[in-house]
Amino acid sequence: MIDDISIRYCDTFDKALTDPILIGGLPGIGQVGKLVAEYMIHMLGAEKVGEIHAIYLPPQVIIEENGVARLPRNEIYLYKAANRHLVFLVGDFQSTSNEGHYLMTDAYLDIAVELGVKRIYTLGGFGVGHLVYTPRVFGATNRVELKAEIMDAGVTFDRDEPGGGILGAAGLLLGMGSMRGIDAICLMGETSGYVVDPMSAASVLTALSKLIAVPVDPTQLNDRAAEMEKVVQRLLENAQSQHDEELSYIG
Template identity: 30%
Template sequence: MIEGLPGMGNVGKIATDFIIENLKAEKVIEIYSHSFPHCVLVNEENLIDLPKIEVYQKPLKDKTLLLIAGDVQPLDEVSCYEFCNILLDTFERNNGKEIITLGGIGQQEVPKSPKLYYTGNTKNIIKKYYSSILNNNLYGVVGPIMGVSGLLLGLAKTRKIPAISILAETYAHPAHVGLKEAKEILTYLNEKLSLKLDLNQIDDSESNDNNRKVIDNQKLKKLMKKPFITKINKGSETDYIG
């Protein structure tokens, strides 16, 4: 299972949405909840949608991939715990094996060459997903991993489900769209999981007009939609929002 909900730079959301689009994954669940923001979103047809989280699946050669995407995260601690436990219940009923969560580590400036970090809930899963492009030295670099991306790892550990989180350096500004950072994560996952993604569809060059990232493929412009981002207070370490 791969989870990528809104967070710092929306790195996880962009990466997961791209996988769903590129693999033409099938939507199997839509989740609406009173623990989501009390609002509606205006879509590309100028109509409204309730904020939701979606679950997709894609059969591959040697596995079936579950993908968790959406507009929002649960708003508070209780609903986040409930949501993550429901996800894990569903995951176990379907004989799930491993969990990967995706996100960003906020920086004070836009990273020219974003570094990738990873952590997990067992030493074995860390060893399995080792790569020279991933840095496992997060202690003192990143603060608490907040939201679904962090909590899934912790709750999965109590159920003895191996889980890792892959985090890319990104600019800690609410308007920043971390396409370049998401592409770094996608490049790693594409090779590690043999996803056969067409990464040429992502153009991570900077726009001269507004210094924003752009996507070449018209079908993927929806990845630029700005979702809700939960806020936490900043401490001495870099804060990460799942």
């Protein structure tokens, strides 16, 4: 019988960490947070140290490239920087229910407390409904004292944006983290919300790297952003061409 939420660490994982911070990059708008976190894991060579399974994830299996099926899961990765550990939370999905969002966020915070995390960064996209070529990074924190530090990294605070609040774990980790006495900051890359957005992810990566003082080479992410920009431009041109043809036919 599967537990509601199960957290399993690798046998070799040493939980005695140095000044750890948690970076959450779960799936969301434009897959911005997921792109940033997974890119950092790849570029830094972070090590997988744990898995999270839950009945609140979608009722399906993931088919791997070798044809083997597995349950959906979220994962924990660890990287030792010069003077601190980075703990990454990434995964296949977020919860499919409101209740699950709260319960899974509570489990993520249990992990943070167990590992001695004092600060959390959550990453996501802020959908604006149109294409953005110079994405801004919007911020939110659970303590007003953190704002000045975040703004120094080029993050924008706007009282009207995001107008609808922050959904899912990216937001709940701020609100529920405050109840646990953990500082939490959300970085949201401006994005259309229509496509996977490496351009927005690159902007978030730049801000996050400044804030945590861990440089990450953005070249490969910028290359992906450039390729995506070309794809989007072709889509726009095709849409405009189709629109012009329809007008010509009507006329």
